[in-house]
Amino acid sequence: MLEVSNLTIRFDGVPALDGADLEVEDRSIHVLMGPSGSGKSTMLRAIAGLEYPDSGDIAWNGLSVLSVPVHKRGFGLMFQDYALFPHRDVAGNVAFGLRMQGLGPAIIHDRVDEVLELVGLPGYGDRSVGTLSGGERQRVALARTLAPRPRLVLLDEPLGALDRSLREHLLVEMRAIFTQVEATVLYVTHDREEAFTIADRVAIINGGRIVADDTPEGLWHQPPDGWTARFIGLENLCTASRLSELGVQPPFETTTTGVIPPEAITMSPTGSHTATVAGSHFRGGAYRVELELGADSALVTWSPIGLEPGTTARFDIDPARISWFED
Secondary structure, eight states, rough: EEEEEEEEEEEEEEEEEEEEEEEOOTTOOEEOOOOTTTSSOOOOOOOHSSSOOOOOEEEEETTTOOOOOOOSSEEEEETTTTTTTTTSSSHHHHHHHHHHTTTOOOHHHHHHHHHHTTOOOOOOTSSBBOOOOOOHHHHHOOOOOOOOSSSSEEETTTTTOHHHHHHHHHHHHHHHHHTTTTTTTTEOOOOOOOOHHOOSSEEEEEEEEEEEEEEEEHHHEEESSSSHHHHHHHHOEEEEOOOOOOOTOSSTTOOOOOEEEEEEEEEOOOOOOEEEEEEEEEOSSSSEEEEEEEEEEEEEEEEOOOOOOEEEEEEOGGGGGGGEEEE
16 A cells, blocks of 8 residues: 655755655555645655655555565556657566566566556567557556566656547546556546546545545535535535525535536426526537526536526425535
């Protein structure tokens, strides 16, 4: 298990990480997600050994690795640009880490064939990396990362250079690969859909600190605060007073804000509440509908049919699906 404890790293006196804590369980895929400048890549580089912290600790199975050199940590790191060697063929790239381990040619050959099969590139060993597509280069980089059997796999925005359709396809494949080899993975991204697709758990970092850490379902259904809710794409933050007007009472007097996931809103001709349709946009299979409740409040939901802006719509809210907090 990876344990990051109270990690602080400063650049020119400014903290990139500010007392960050994180635990990654064995054989799990843990995503670290945050906005640009939040410290996620800095944390990944510190774990890999490429940055040294001002304070705090990084431990594997209870033993600090701060004094362990990069090449002896047993961690595999894959960058967004893949960093493939253009003068080596596919097999030469995949074999790089194995050669660094001092393994014999026969063992290297068999392991290269094994991981190329694993990532869906059997028979690609003698190809030039310059002839490969973006998706194929990503698979080669992944094969090179997995070949030495690292005890921890670190991935920094590994699909950021690919188009969305290819990313979605490769995400499913990567999760299956990591599950098959029982890898322990820390995966950095800023994209919620990417994170929720591949992760067992998602840690959210902001301002150099971990502000939330839960399963994708847990984060979606019970975000800890308004900032986290907005960051993961929950738009329906309403004041407790506005929700009281809709007949939904907050659980405590100190509760100030409720978050309504879009699936908790049901459009119905017999709905208990009314609103003016502010917008209706087709998103492939459903319409994203904006409902105006007043001058300072609106809700977003999904509808199987388009609704005319300016018309009145009726809807119901499932109060059991609302998350509450003081914000």
